[in-house]
Amino acid sequence: MPSLTSLVILSAVESLVASSLDTGDCGVGVRPTVEEVYPTATVLPSNLLRFYIYFDSEMDRHSAHDQIVVQNGHGDRVDDLLLDSRFELWSENARRLTIVLDPGRVKTGLSNAQWLDDGLQDGEEFVLVVGLGVSATNGCELATEFRHHFFVTGRDTNIPDPLTWNLRVPQAESWEPLEVELTKPLDHLSLAHRIRVRTPSGQLVSGRIEIGENDETWRFTPTQPWAPDHYQLVVDPALEDLAGNRPTGLFDDPTGESRTRQASAAPIVVSFTVDSG
């Protein structure tokens, strides 16, 4: 005779099977889920340029249209906030969806105040909602609506400047990470692809990149221990913050004065020395 515990387990299994049957082939474990949303910070600038939504499955590239909205604190959809792209912006493996906030909404000097009243307002709370209709290539939709809450502060009109970053330099012969405090959250794709460590001779140092809480810290752990040497943190000038601002200038520049450096392909180099300790 089964014990009480096994009855409970059996019952749970039965309900799982039942729910699986109820929904065709899209039972628990088959339906796609949202793994992560970037930016991970929950306090975001009002001129935010994009969200990235990561799924755990290969997704249907035609299913997200109209399923993703931003709601204000009253639960009302914020209209015309997200760019209505002709094609959904999926990564090649169809697991990352990029949601661009309409540059026409982000830029200054275009709209009147009345229009901006309905955008991302300073001090307000909003929710990014991923609707149930987003589906995987296996045809299964999300099991539950995904909701990502965030607060909005003022416009970010500061140029990300690698020369102001704080570096915590490890000791030689160690595998300790090089830790870079970025002074503000940066775009996670930029953190993955736009910052590299090189030797003085320009050779790429292999290793692993991690980012800290709120995408404000960049950590690099080398594959080989650090040598006592002069290294370079090499930053591609196309690096962006959450508002699309770059070391070469702001995304939206009301005066044109932010272009302190002419946009050239030349990388920005921050030198650091690993001491033998």
Place this chain on the structure above:
Amino acid sequence: MASFKFQIGVIACIATLACSACANGAAPEKGTDSPDDMMRDERGHAPRSLSVLEFGGANVLFAADQQQNRVFAFELRKIPDNTRNLDIAPYNLVGFGSQLAEYLGVNPFAISYHDLAVHPVTKAAFISASVKTEEGVRSELIRVTPDGAITTVDYQKLSYTSLALSETPDSEVTFWRDIPAASLSVTDFEFDEGVLYIAGLSNGEFASTLRQVEYPFQEAAQLTSVEMFHTAHNQNETRAPIRAMAIATIDGEKTLIAAYTCTPLVTIPASELKDGAHIVGKTIAELGYGNTPVEVLTVTAYNMERQPEEFVLVINREMSANLIKMDDLAKAPGLDKAFAGLGDTLGVEGTHVPFAGTLQADDQDAQQILALRRNIDTGDVDLISSMKGVYFRLSDFVSEYNFPDYEYAENQKGTQMFHNMIKPVEGYPEMVIK
């Protein structure tokens, strides 16, 4: 409805078309683009999903593959670029969407239309579309002729070369999670004098909203990328993506005319498009917010003096299309004051012409523009030609002229003449009132 005077002004040009259509009917043209034997891309890539299309002369069709972030260049059967096709026929395929759905064996709502390109010589319409079936989504390249003959092009079996649009991540570094590289979703192509211009929207950043590459693609083809800004007022610069573009010669200089996603119209001399350049385009118009440009076309049409005149036609999704004289565009100063407010426009606006419901459009021939249009009465998709200089279809309207007992007054003979010319062109020869 467009002004009567304007209509009369273009009768001369319509007459040619009307007669051509009458004489030949809607003659189907030969299947000159049928695929040759399959020849694989030497780099081992096969096309999977086609979206934006552009002909590179008579023998090459460029297609963006959004799924693989590549551009494919399909080689079509050789037709000399200077071949003249005399069978200029209008497309009057009202209800085309249902016919295509029947041909493909799917529900009309299962078809997503991506782009339309007219073959420069045969004038066959090539349409890229995604078709949703129980087995998944498949990408189709569809060829249509004015008589309504539909065929699907087996593009996998065409000869082709391709080019990657994404960055290759370096293998020396690993990440805290799976981070696919950023890639470019193509929003528009232009091909001019051996160069393919690629406007796009990146899924990672706006790093390169415009790229250019020479065709034929070389073994190590380099995409040059240009950082594009536009100005709204004073020195205001925004690094936004181009949604649609055209290339024209303005004052003897090859110029890119770009419609941005927040609807400014911007001109950039092509000579400034150099690798790595930071370019500030000249904003010559703000065509209104809350609108998406669908297509920018350069159009030659006859003016009231029966002289050919160059225009830029900006077809919009939300607003009516803007028809701007190239001369006005050339003379236009850059905008130098702030945008006044919601719904306002600034700069060279041109005249408004009706292209409501246009999903995609392309230059068809010397006298017509071809459009895939959502029919607001039936909900179906039509594939229809509109005449340059007129920019509307008479058969879209029901007016007093349509009543059986209507008689044209003596002072309306011009209107009658115009109607009698346009009715056969739109497929209603029996409605001509002598």
